[in-house]
Amino acid sequence: MxxxxxxxxxxxxxxxxxxxxxxxxxxxxxxxxxxxxxxxxxxxxxxxxGGAWRDNHYPGAACDVQSHMYSYSFETKSDWTKRYAPWNEIQQYILDTVKKYNxxxxxxxxxxxxxxxxxxxxxxxxxxxxxxxxxxxxxxxxxxxxxxxPAIPDIKGLKDFKGKVMHSADWDHSYNLTGKNVASIGTGGSAIQYVPEIAPKVGKLHVFQRTPAWVIPRDERGYSAFRKWTFKALPFTRTLHRWRLYWTNESRVWPILNPWMARIGEGLLKKFISYQVKDPALVKKLTPDYTLGCKRILISNKWYPTFNRQNVELVTDGVREITPDGIITRDGKERKLDCIILGTGFIxxxxxxxxxxxxxxxxxxxxxxxxxxxxxxxxxxxxxxxxxxxxxxxxxxxxxxxxxxxxxxxxxxxxxxxxxxxxxxxVDYIDVKPQAMVRFLGEMGDALKGTVWSSGCKSWYQTADGIxxxxxxxxxxxxxxxxxxxxEADYNFVKCGGAKASGKTTGAGSSSMGGMAGDQAMARVAQR
Missing domain, CATH: 3.50.50.60 (FAD/NAD(P)-binding domain)
Known part of the structure; x- marks a missing residue:
C-alpha cells in the first residue's frame, strides 16, 4: 500500500x-x-x-452451553438463574462486564x-x-x-410475499402472531427454540424441514437462592462447579472422535423420539439418518412434543416457490400464509x-x-x-x-x-510462515479422519465443496x-526497511514468504 x-x-x-x-x-x-x-x-x-446475544432475542432464545461455562473465567457470575441462561441474562452479563471494565x-x-x-x-x-x-x-x-x-435463503418468490417475513436474528416483537397462519423455514438451533414457544399462539404452524436434527433433553433446572448464596459467599465453590461442567462437556468429545460410541447414543435417542412423538410417521421424519454429532447436536425438552399439537404440521416435501399469498411445495400443494419466519441460521x-x-x-x-x-x-x-x-x-x-x-x-x-x-x-510486525499454516491444516485434516465429521453428512461446518x-x-x-x-520458529519478525525475521536480519518483505513462495504454500493448502 x-x-x-x-x-x-x-x-x-x-x-x-x-x-x-x-x-x-x-x-x-x-x-x-x-x-x-x-x-x-x-x-x-x-x-x-453483545453481538449474537444483542441480535437474537426471538421467543425462547437461550444458550446451549451451561451458563457457568458460557462466561469468562476471569469474570464469573454467582447468580445465574438457570443451568442454561436465556438470551437477556447473557446480554445483561455482557453489559455489566463492559461497565465494570469501563x-x-x-x-x-x-x-x-x-x-x-x-x-x-x-x-x-x-x-x-x-x-x-x-x-x-x-x-x-x-x-x-x-x-x-443472517443467511437468507434464495427461494423463488420470497421478495414478492405480501405477508410478514422475518429472520430469527431480526425478530419483530411488534408483529402479533396470535391466530396467524405461519411457516417456519429451517429446523436448526434457533427454530427448535422459537417453534415450541409460538406454536400455542398461532392458528396454524407449518414447520419446513430439510434435514432433521438430533435433539437431546435439556436440563431446565434453576439455581436455588441457597446455591447462588453459596457461589457468592464461597467463590471456590463457583470455581469447582465450573470445572465440573468443563470436564462433563469435555467427555462429550469421545463419541465425536469415536463414531461407534455415537451409534450407541443414536439408539437411545431414537427411543426418546418415539417416546416423545405419538405419530410413527412423524417419528420417522424427525429421526436423522446421519451420525450423531456430524451436525451440531441441539438441546430441547419442547421440540418433539410440539409435533403432537393439532395446529402444527411438519413439512418435508421441500419448497418449490413462494407466492404472494403462501408457499408451494414440490408436490404442488400451496399453503396460504400470513407470516414466514426464516430460521435459516447464519453465513x-x-x-x-x-x-x-x-x-x-x-x-x-x-x-x-x-x-x-x-x-x-x-x-x-x-x-x-x-x-x-x-x-x-x-x-x-x-x-x-x-x-x-x-x-x-x-x-x-x-x-x-x-x-x-x-x-x-x-520489529514492526509478525507474520506466520506459510509452512506453519500448511502443517497446521494438515494436522487438522488428519485429526478429522475417523471422526463423526468424516461420515459424509453436510453441515455448516463445511464449505459448499465439503471442506x-x-x-x-x-x-x-x-x-x-x-x-x-x-x-517463534513458525513466524517471521520483520522491521520495515531492514529487520529481523526468525532471528535474522532482512528487509521488509524479503523473507516474509510473500509473492510466489507464499502462493505455492497456499496452493499446498488448497490440496489438503
Missing part, C-alpha cells in the same frame, strides 16, 4: 483495533487492559454491544469496517469504516465472530460474508484470493501474508461439545503474546496447550 491510499480525512492512530463488540472483542479488550495496553479501540457495526470509551458504535489494508511501508493496518472513520493500527483483531450475518463461511470487504495484506494478497478454496489460518488465529492480523474463532476453532468462550480466552492470551514479541524484538474448515477436531485442553506459548 502507498500513502495515496490513506484517506485525506483525519486518521486516528492506535496500537490495537478490534472489529466487533461481542464476547470475543470484549475479551480481547479486557486482556489488553490487564497487560497494560490501553491504546485500543473497538469498532462495532451496531449501536450496542470499555465504552473505547468503543465506536455504528462503525462497520469496510476495508483493512496493510501498509508495508509503516507496518500498520489502515482501516476504514462505513461511518467515514480511518484508523491506523499496529495490530488488527477480527472479533466479529461467525454468527453475525459462517467468511469467503461469502467478506466477499465485498477489502482485506489486503503483503504483496497484494487478498483474502478473497487466498481463501478461494477454503478459509485458512494457523491455530485459527494468524494467517500468512497478513501481518499483525489476528482472528478470534477463526478456521478450525469452532466446537461441537464445549464452550467457545474457553477457546476465545486461549486465543486472546496467544494474541497478547504475539503483540509482546513484536515489541520485545523491536470442514470450522471445527476443532480435538479436546479443548489440547488447544489450550498448543496456544500457551508462541513458537
Amino acid at each position: 502507498t500513502d495515496q491510499n490513506v484517506s485525506s480525512s483525519p486518521v486516528r492512530e492506535v496500537e490495537v483495533a478490534i472489529a466487533g463488540a461481542g464476547f470475543g472483542g470484549i475479551c480481547m479488550a479486557i486482556q489488553l487492559q490487564k497487560n497494560g495496553i490501553n491504546d485500543f479501540l473497538i469498532l462495532e457495526k451496531k449501536s450496542e454491544v 470499555l465504552r470509551p473505547h468503543i465506536h458504535f455504528n462503525q462497520e469496517v469496510v476495508s483493512a489494508v496493510f501498509n508495508e511501508g509503516t507496518g500498520k493496518w489502515v482501516i476504514k469504516t462505513v461511518g467515514g472513520e480511518t484508523i491506523m493500527a499496529r495490530h488488527w483483531v477480527l472479533a466479529s465472530g461467525p454468527l453475525h450475518v 459462517v463461511d467468511p469467503r461469502i460474508y467478506m466477499k465485498s470487504f477489502e482485506m489486503r495484506g503483503l504483496n497484494g494478497h487478498t483474502v478473497q484470493e487466498d481463501w478461494k478454496v477454503s478459509p485458512t489460518s494457523y491455530l485459527g488465529i494468524t494467517t500468512a501474508n497478513y501481518p499483525n492480523m489476528y482472528q478470534l474463532v477463526g478456521p478450525h476453532t469452532g466446537l461441537g461439545h464445549n464452550s467457545i468462550i474457553f477457546m476465545i480466552e486461549a486465543q486472546a492470551e496467544y494474541i497478547i503474546q504475539c503483540m509482546k514479541k513484536v515489541k520485545e524484538k523491536g 470442514n474448515f470450522a471445527i476443532w477436531p480435538k479436546s479443548t485442553w489440547r488447544y489450550w496447550m498448543e496456544t500457551r506459548t508462541v513458537n
Whole structure:
C-alpha cells in the first residue's frame, strides 16, 4: 500500500483495533487492559454491544452451553438463574462486564469496517469504516465472530410475499402472531427454540424441514437462592462447579472422535423420539439418518412434543416457490400464509460474508484470493501474508461439545503474546510462515479422519465443496496447550526497511514468504 491510499480525512492512530463488540472483542479488550495496553479501540457495526446475544432475542432464545461455562473465567457470575441462561441474562452479563471494565470509551458504535489494508511501508493496518472513520493500527483483531450475518435463503418468490417475513436474528416483537397462519423455514438451533414457544399462539404452524436434527433433553433446572448464596459467599465453590461442567462437556468429545460410541447414543435417542412423538410417521421424519454429532447436536425438552399439537404440521416435501399469498411445495400443494419466519441460521463461511470487504495484506494478497478454496489460518488465529492480523474463532476453532468462550480466552492470551514479541524484538510486525499454516491444516485434516465429521453428512461446518474448515477436531485442553506459548520458529519478525525475521536480519518483505513462495504454500493448502 502507498500513502495515496490513506484517506485525506483525519486518521486516528492506535496500537490495537478490534472489529466487533461481542464476547470475543470484549475479551480481547479486557486482556489488553490487564497487560497494560490501553491504546485500543473497538469498532462495532451496531449501536450496542453483545453481538449474537444483542441480535437474537426471538421467543425462547437461550444458550446451549451451561451458563457457568458460557462466561469468562476471569469474570464469573454467582447468580445465574438457570443451568442454561436465556438470551437477556447473557446480554445483561455482557453489559455489566463492559461497565465494570469501563470499555465504552473505547468503543465506536455504528462503525462497520469496510476495508483493512496493510501498509508495508509503516507496518500498520489502515482501516476504514462505513461511518467515514480511518484508523491506523499496529495490530488488527477480527472479533466479529461467525454468527453475525443472517443467511437468507434464495427461494423463488420470497421478495414478492405480501405477508410478514422475518429472520430469527431480526425478530419483530411488534408483529402479533396470535391466530396467524405461519411457516417456519429451517429446523436448526434457533427454530427448535422459537417453534415450541409460538406454536400455542398461532392458528396454524407449518414447520419446513430439510434435514432433521438430533435433539437431546435439556436440563431446565434453576439455581436455588441457597446455591447462588453459596457461589457468592464461597467463590471456590463457583470455581469447582465450573470445572465440573468443563470436564462433563469435555467427555462429550469421545463419541465425536469415536463414531461407534455415537451409534450407541443414536439408539437411545431414537427411543426418546418415539417416546416423545405419538405419530410413527412423524417419528420417522424427525429421526436423522446421519451420525450423531456430524451436525451440531441441539438441546430441547419442547421440540418433539410440539409435533403432537393439532395446529402444527411438519413439512418435508421441500419448497418449490413462494407466492404472494403462501408457499408451494414440490408436490404442488400451496399453503396460504400470513407470516414466514426464516430460521435459516447464519453465513459462517467468511469467503461469502467478506466477499465485498477489502482485506489486503503483503504483496497484494487478498483474502478473497487466498481463501478461494477454503478459509485458512494457523491455530485459527494468524494467517500468512497478513501481518499483525489476528482472528478470534477463526478456521478450525469452532466446537461441537464445549464452550467457545474457553477457546476465545486461549486465543486472546496467544494474541497478547504475539503483540509482546513484536515489541520485545523491536520489529514492526509478525507474520506466520506459510509452512506453519500448511502443517497446521494438515494436522487438522488428519485429526478429522475417523471422526463423526468424516461420515459424509453436510453441515455448516463445511464449505459448499465439503471442506470442514470450522471445527476443532480435538479436546479443548489440547488447544489450550498448543496456544500457551508462541513458537517463534513458525513466524517471521520483520522491521520495515531492514529487520529481523526468525532471528535474522532482512528487509521488509524479503523473507516474509510473500509473492510466489507464499502462493505455492497456499496452493499446498488448497490440496489438503
